[in-house]
Amino acid sequence: MNKILSFIVPSYNCEKFLRKCIESFLCYEVSDDIEVIIVNDGSSDRTAEIAKEYCDKCNGVVKLINQENKGHGGALNTGLKAATGKYLKVIDADDWVELEALPLLVDTLKGIDSDVVLCHHYTIDITSGEKLKWKTYPEKFGVAYDLSHIMDNWKSFDRSLTFHGIIYRNDFYKENSIELSEHVFYEDYEYATIPCCYAKSITPLDMFLYNYRVGDVEQSVSDENQLKRVSHTETVLCRLIDEYKKSDNMDEQGRRYYAMKTKSLLLSYMTTVMLVEKNKKKGRQMGNIMMERFRKEFPEVCSLSEKQYKIFRMMNRLHISKRTWEKISRSSLYNKLRKNHSFS
Numbered sequence: 001m002n003k004i005l006s007f008i009v010p011s012y013n014c015e016k017f018l019r020k021c022i023e024s025f026l027c028y029e030v031s032d033d034i035e036v037i038i039v040n041d042g043s044s045d046r047t048a049e050i051a052k053e054y055c056d057k058c059n060g061v062v063k064l065i066n067q068e069n070k071g072h073g074g075a076l077n078t079g080l081k082a083a084t085g086k087y088l089k090v091i092d093a094d095d096w097v098e099l100e101a102l103p104l105l106v107d108t109l110k111g112i113d114s115d116v117v118l119c120h121h122y123t124i125d126i127t128s129g130e131k132l133k134w135k136t137y138p139e140k141f142g143v144a145y146d147l148s149h150i151m152d153n154w155k156s157f158d159r160s161l162t163f164h165g166i167i168y169r170n171d172f173y174k175e176n177s178i179e180l181s182e183h184v185f186y187e188d189y190e191y192a193t194i195p196c197c198y199a200k201s202i203t204p205l206d207m208f209l210y211n212y213r214v215g216d217v218e219q220s221v222s223d224e225n226q227l228k229r230v231s232h233t234e235t236v237l238c239r240l241i242d243e244y245k246k247s248d249n250m251d252e253q254g255r256r257y258y259a260m261k262t263k264s265l266l267l268s269y270m271t272t273v274m275l276v277e278k279n280k281k282k283g284r285q286m287g288n289i290m291m292e293r294f295r296k297e298f299p300e301v302c303s304l305s306e307k308q309y310k311i312f313r314m315m316n317r318l319h320i321s322k323r324t325w326e327k328i329s330r331s332s333l334y335n336k337l338r339k340n341h342s343f344s
Helices: 019-022 047-057 071-082 099-111 147-152 170-176 189-193 223-228 230-246 252-276 280-297 299-317 322-330 333-339
Strands: 004-009 034-041 062-069 087-090 116-125 131-134 166-169 200-213
Touching: 004 019, 019 223, 034 047, 034 071, 034 116, 034 299, 062 071, 062 280, 071 170, 071 322, 087 170, 087 223, 099 116, 099 200, 099 252, 099 322, 131 299, 147 189, 147 252, 189 230, 189 252, 189 280, 223 230, 223 252, 230 280, 252 280, 252 299
Parallel strands: 004 034, 004 087, 034 062, 116 200
Antiparallel strands: 087 166, 116 131, 116 166
C-alpha cells in the first residue's frame, strides 16, 4: 500500500530521546499510511539498536538506515531520498509529534495536493517548562494560498514557514530541492528556503504536530554552541547566497520569500556575533564583513536587514546582552509596536 506521509528522523547519539520520538508515531489508525525512517548517522551509542527494536516490532512502519556520519544535513539527504510517502516531514530524534493529530493529518493529506502544507508547533523549554504556541493566522485554514498572498501577509504565516512547520509534497521536494550541506549545523534554513521558494500552493492546517525541545545547553541553538559553531552559520549563509545567484527559474514572489528567509538567518548570525561574542570589537568586525558580502552579492537581503543591523551594532557598543535583547523582544509593548501575534 502506498504511504501518505513519510517521517524522516535524523539520529545521532540520541539513545536518551529516541524511544519517546518513535513512540509518538505509533498510532494504530495510521499504521498503513505512514513510514518512519530512522537515519542512524554513525552513532556510537545504542541509537541503531533501539531503532532496530522498533523495526522488528512495527513491521512496515519503522525503517532503519545506517550510514557513516555526514551530519544532520547528510542524514536528511539520505532519509528524504528513501521516502516513499506522498508527503514528507522531518522530526529530530530529540523531539516528538502529537500522536492525537496523526489520524486527522493523514486523512487531510489524502485529499489535498499542495506543494507545501503548514502545521502549528510547540516549543517546550526543558529548563523552565514554558510551552509556546507557534501558529499561522490565515484568513481560512485548509485553503491553498500562493506565495504572493503569503508574502503580502508575512506575519500571518512566517512562524510555520520553518523546519518545524513545513510538510513538503514528496515529488515537489525532489524536483526542486538541493543537496543539503553536510557536516554543518543550521542547514535546516536551506531546507525551509529551498524548495519552498518555488511553491505554487501552500495550505495551512489548524493543528499542532511538532513538539520542539529548547533550553538544552547541548543543543545547536544554545548561545554557547551558536557562538562555537558560528562558522557553520557562515557556511549556510554563503550557500544561500550562491544558490540564489545560480537560480534562473525563480519568480518574483519566490525571490521575496528567499530573501526573507535568508534575512532571518542573517539576523540570527548578527545576534550571535554582536551580542553573544564577548570580544565586542571582533563581533562588530565579523558582522561588518558578512553585511558587506550581502551588499555586494545579495542586496535584497541587505536592504531588508539594514535597520536591524544598525540596532545590533548599537547594542554591541552598549554591551547589551542577548538575554536583555530577548526580554525586550518578548515584551508586550515591543510586540504591540511590531504588530506580532502572541505566543500564548
